Structure formats: C-alpha cells, structure tokens
Amino acid sequence: MDRNYHIFSDGCLERHNDTVRLVTLDGEKKYLPIEKAEAVYLHGQIDYNTRLVSFLNKHGVALHIFGWNDYYAGSVMPKRGQTSGRTLVEQVRAYDDPGHRVDLARKFVAGSIHNMRSNVSYYNRRGHDFDSILTTLADTRDRLAETTDVAETMGVEATARRAYYSTFDAILPDGFVFDGRRYNPPDNETNSLISFANSLVYANVVSAIRATALDPAVSYLHEPGERRYSLALDIADLFKPLLADRVIFRLLNRNQLTTDDFETDLNSCLLTESGRQTFSKAFEESLEETVEHPRLDRNVSYQYLLRIEAYKLKKHLLTGEAYISFKRWW
C-alpha cells in the first residue's frame, strides 16, 4: 500500500536527481522513497519550489500542508490521473436533484451514526454505562428516514454527534476534559487532538478521492464549499470514529500522550511537535491495520477502505446501483 510521509522538522524539501530530499535547518539530509508514497504531510515550516511540485506531480504524490493553528492548511494535489467528464456530470446531477441529494446525505449520516454507535458500545461493554446514549443514537438513526431535506438531515447528525461526544468525558482518562466540541482554536487538549486527528482523516480522504475521477468539491451532506473539498468532509465523517477517535482514546488511556504533549496559549491549546509526531505515528499504524473484507474476500487496510468508499460512490453515480455507506462490520 502507498504510504504517507510526515515531516515535522523545519527546512527545505527539494528534488534531488530522481529523489526527494529533505534538508533540515541543521543541515541534515534525508531521502524520501517517492515511488512508495501516497502523500507527503508537511507539519513544519518547509520551503519548496515548483521543481519539487512537478516532480511529485509526475509521481502522483500529494502534498498536504498543515499550519499551526488551523491544522489543515491546504493541499497541492497532483494533476488528476483520472478525469472523466461523465463522472462530474453525474456527480452534479445527483447534487442538483433534491431527492437524490438528501438520499445520499442520509446515507452518509446513517453510516456515521452506526460508526459512532460502534465506539460507544465498545466502551459500554468495558465498564461504562452508555445504554441511554446507545438508545439515543438508535433513535436518531431511525429519525433519519423521515428527514425531507439536507438541513434536517444535518440536524439529526448534530443531535447524534452531541450524544456521541457526551460519552467522551467518561472514556477519557483523568486530567483530560472534553466538555463539548470547540474549534478555532481548540480550547483544551481533547479538542485540540480531535481537530488534529480529524484533519488527518480529511487529508487522507482527499487523497483517496483523487484516485477516482470524482470531483472533491461536489458534495451532498455538506454544502459544496469554496475553501474545502466538501466531498472529503462527507466521506471523512464516516471514518472519524474509527480512524480518529479510537486512536485518541487508545493513546490517552495508555498514557502515550499526556498533558505534557500540549502547549496552552492565551485561549488555545495545541499539540506540541512531539505530540503531533506521536499521534501521526499511531494514526499511520492504524491506517495500516487490516480487516477481512466480506465481499472482496481479502484483507484490506483501513486506508484502502477510504479508497473503496470513493469507488462505491462513483459506482453509484455512474451505474445507479445503490450506495451503501461504510458501516463498521467487525
């Protein structure tokens, strides 16, 4: 499987002959095996030039850039290998048809709720009492069928997510409070971690979408946005419980990340460089975890599940065959 490379140091990323070389500020040189790369994540202050961008482009490797405060800053995407006017037309058609759009929006939310529920029931079996939350999540899922427009569907999603987040304070170890989701800037360790984790999921979905001819800007649950690839938001929501939240719980409950890995400013709290490093490493490991896929009849990595999701959506749009959103089955 193609790998992600995360760069945390400051310095310069350049093309050197037929390789990509990182020269850090203290003069150290490292080489990136570009043939095996899916994407390069820049977390530090990195200079690069057009020569590097064309080289990455040639190898189909994306650059995802993470800033300081607003974690995900943007991507330099390779020219798409896949373009298909028809796919785009079908994508827009589905967006433009209110019935079709809300149907897809509902499916994204149904999948998200299922996956949130799966996390909650995991902890419910491990000494927590989340029965009422599980019921709430089941109820919201049932209410989905009655929504008639995307705004209403979004409302159901928000209710489910609130119920889901209400379990976090109980799951998290002492010293970590959550107290509801807050962004821009995150005001406590947990929120900061969720922001960082979610943006890693998001960037990986952006890469996965690029492997199809889907246009990342045409979405169904989220309103197509100018600044973000909103289709990546639709798909990322399905995977956050699995790829972001589970990793967060694991790292915190095993003390692999502690409050020392965060820096608190006036009104924000952010991961330190080493904290980001620890998290990214665990995140990458979780992307490489595999699960037996019942239909493909082989083990697939979590990262490949993202790709599959993009395929499924594309197939639905092109063939009219039903789209069934990702629901954790194991």
Add this chain to the structure above:
Amino acid sequence: MSAPDPVELLLQTARDDASPEEFRVTGVMMQYYVVCKRELWFHSRHVEIDRGNAAVVRGTNVDETAYADKRKHVSIDGTIAIDVLDDGRVMEVKPSSALVEPAKLQLLYYLWYLKHVVGVEKSGVLAHPTERKREDVELGEEESERVENAIRGVYDVVTSDSPPSATEKPVCDSCAYHDFCWSC
C-alpha cells in the same frame, strides 16, 4: 422510425458516410463483449480504475514480444490495429487458452472489417506462443453472422444507461474493475 441497424451505423461511421450517429467498435471492445459485458460498458464510458495491481496488465506482455520480427502492425481508421504476417494473414496473439474465445471473435471482427470496410479478404491465424499452438481462422458465412450479432450486442451494451449487473466469474480476479464491482 425504426432503430438503425448498428451494423449499418458502424459501416457508415467507418466509411465516413453521413450517419445518424457515430458508432465505432474496437478489437478490445469485441473481447470485452465475450469476457464481460459490464467491463465493456465501463470501458465505453471511460470509467478508469487504477487498482494498483499487477494483474491488471493482463496479457499485454506476451502480445508485445511474441513474433515481433515476423509481423507488421497496421492501424486502420484508428479503430482497429492488426498484425499482418509476411504471408498476408492477420494474426492475433493470445497469452492463454482461457482467452481464446474473445481473441477469436476479435480476429474474426478484424477479418470482417477488412472485408466490409477496406474491401480485402484475408485469412487469420490465432497464435498461442506460450503453448506453441496456432489455429487458422476463416471468415465464413456463419462467422460473419457471429460478428454482426456481436456488433449489435456491443451496441446494446454501450448505449444503455446502466451496465449489466456484476456476476462473479473467474476473470473477475484479474479484472481492473474488480474492487469497483465488488466493494459494494
């Protein structure tokens, strides 16, 4: 107005005559028609899937290298590309006996095309380099009918709004669309 006959459409398109619609069939479309009609539909819609899997490049290696010195590549109308042997016969090379039927139909289609579009009658030979076997192929009455029925069949597939549904078969394992069809 009755629907135009796809065979007529194809001939008109190939001869560059005024035609109510363009309709081209390539050799590979003939192969897909036999192998999997769903794959044909995807191919015709330019649905490309990069599975990143070696199996996807099925067959091309043998094709490139076998008999390289004894044949000439000839491309006609940019639609069909044939290999002509020194003795004038049209050759089609297939890597394995599993793909004989599709290769045979493709070869028959080339012979048919040469006859009806270019105006030359040729014989064909189907070669299996790995098995050191060759089979002579002639375009008779029955074979012509088979080709024309396949052309109509291809037309039906590529003009329909949705593809035939997926059915699992041995070739699925080495198909570029495998994960696309089966990830559900």
